[in-house]
Amino acid sequence: MIRTEHLVKSFDGRVVLDDINAEFDKGKTNLIIGQSGSGKTVLLKSIVGLFPIDSGKIYYNDICYTDLNFKERKEIRKDIGMIFQGGALLDSSTVEENVRLPLDLFSTMTPAEKLDRVNFCLDRVNLHDANRLYPSELSGGMVKRVAIARAIVLNPKYLFCDEPNSGLDPMTSVVIDNLIKEITEEYQITTIINTHDMNSVMEIGEKIIFIHDGKKWWEGTKHDIMQSNNKELNDFVFASAMAKRAKMNAETCEKRA
Amino acid sequence: MKLFELIGKYFILMSKVFSRPEKFYIYRRRIFDEMDALGFNSIGIVAIVSVFMGAVITLQMAINLESPFIPKSLIGYATRESMFLEFSSTVVALILAGKVGSNIASEIGTMRITEQIDALEIMGVNSASYLILPKIVSMVFFFPFLTIFSMAVGIFGGYLISIATGILNPESYLDGLWYDFRPYSITYSLIKAAVFGFLITSISGFYGYFARGNSLEVGRASTKAVVVSSIFILIFNLILTQLFLI
Numbered sequence: 001m002i003r004t005e006h007l008v009k010s011f012d013g014r015v016v017l018d019d020i021n022a023e024f025d026k027g028k029t030n031l032i033i034g035q036s037g038s039g040k041t042v043l044l045k046s047i048v049g050l051f052p053i054d055s056g057k058i059y060y061n062d063i064c065y066t067d068l069n070f071k072e073r074k075e076i077r078k079d080i081g082m083i084f085q086g087g088a089l090l091d092s093s094t095v096e097e098n099v100r101l102p103l104d105l106f107s108t109m110t111p112a113e114k115l116d117r118v119n120f121c122l123d124r125v126n127l128h129d130a131n132r133l134y135p136s137e138l139s140g141g142m143v144k145r146v147a148i149a150r151a152i153v154l155n156p157k158y159l160f161c162d163e164p165n166s167g168l169d170p171m172t173s174v175v176i177d178n179l180i181k182e183i184t185e186e187y188q189i190t191t192i193i194n195t196h197d198m199n200s201v202m203e204i205g206e207k208i209i210f211i212h213d214g215k216k217w218w219e220g221t222k223h224d225i226m227q228s229n230n231k232e233l234n235d236f237v238f239a240s241a242m243a244k245r246a247k248m249n250a251e252t253c254e255k256r257a
Numbered sequence: 258m259k260l261f262e263l264i265g266k267y268f269i270l271m272s273k274v275f276s277r278p279e280k281f282y283i284y285r286r287r288i289f290d291e292m293d294a295l296g297f298n299s300i301g302i303v304a305i306v307s308v309f310m311g312a313v314i315t316l317q318m319a320i321n322l323e324s325p326f327i328p329k330s331l332i333g334y335a336t337r338e339s340m341f342l343e344f345s346s347t348v349v350a351l352i353l354a355g356k357v358g359s360n361i362a363s364e365i366g367t368m369r370i371t372e373q374i375d376a377l378e379i380m381g382v383n384s385a386s387y388l389i390l391p392k393i394v395s396m397v398f399f400f401p402f403l404t405i406f407s408m409a410v411g412i413f414g415g416y417l418i419s420i421a422t423g424i425l426n427p428e429s430y431l432d433g434l435w436y437d438f439r440p441y442s443i444t445y446s447l448i449k450a451a452v453f454g455f456l457i458t459s460i461s462g463f464y465g466y467f468a469r470g471n472s473l474e475v476g477r478a479s480t481k482a483v484v485v486s487s488i489f490i491l492i493f494n495l496i497l498t499q500l501f502l503i
Binding site: 045048050074075077078080081082084085086088089090091101102104105106160 | 279280283367368371372373375376378379380381382
């Protein structure tokens, strides 16, 4: 479980996150949604410690992350896996080397054990015979899958995904979403996904937090979204014609019932 | 004020770079990779520049020392001193500041803007040390070898031009090479090379590591790295000459 209390973050005097109180549950896919520029990525990067926060507290299973020193944080970071928007694979390393890197640095496994673990993780994300390829030789979906494999190679307790579907076609997006959900449930990870893809929200959003203008505006499940009267949330969720139609259909069904 | 901030940031980064590595064997492997990428890949340009400079120095000396009172062997002596004391360490360092410096700054800068450095940090890796330390160590060790190589190739260039043009007797040239030979000149040059290797890699690593924004910023960081490295090479050349030769 991850919890934030009164989290505030600003850049050059401009408040980007204002008094964020949120709880992200273990074994669930927790989604942070919001428009571009609403502060989603800043929230995610503040929670993992990439951005120092101005005030507030961040807890990882009741350990106050904000009170820890660099060395103590490092121990928690070994339990964190993160999938970045662009994959963030090391360009000069092959797929195998990218996935193996955390093992090389933090495990006492033998080379054979490491290779087994790397192959297991690559199999888990349905990536076969790609060990010797470089990131430049991979498609967008493959890059994301390698990033997932690298993120789970050390059996993390916490998984952070920054817009895992950006730049992917709808079919690949569904594959990535389902993969993250499966991994979350299988290994009982606390997963936080940052997205503005409504398909992902309706597909895997077990707990959703809506960020608007740097504030937490709404919290609920994917089922609650359809019934919400929150104007800003509705403006965001039903911005596309398809989503509007889905809501109208839901309302019609409700009336008939 | 900004200058002090910059100097402070540089030293804070260096303290991170020289902190205890996670696993030595990974760093050892990376040092050899960097020696290959930064050092071995520079042999070609060092060879080309050195052979031509050695030849040009020999030609110019031969043209300007057209006096019956000055022995021809002095041309070899002057070529050797020019190559050993200044060219093979300082001028080659300036050339490598352009080649290696821009390479390091753009590589690390690109890693910064594509979040690869963030990914390393999230894994719990000391990204500054992991990325910059192997480059510094490899260049500090390899640059002196490049300097020795440049000295040998430059002197060979002078010998070749003496044969090709007949402007002086090759035997006189070889005699001049051994005239008043002091091995300390080589030691001095190698010390300078190691210092310049450190300056190029640490300054370029610094500008790359703190690159922000987009590809334009990476380009700017790369240019700044080359300019600042070159200026510091010249300043330290003066300081080291004062310290070791006077």
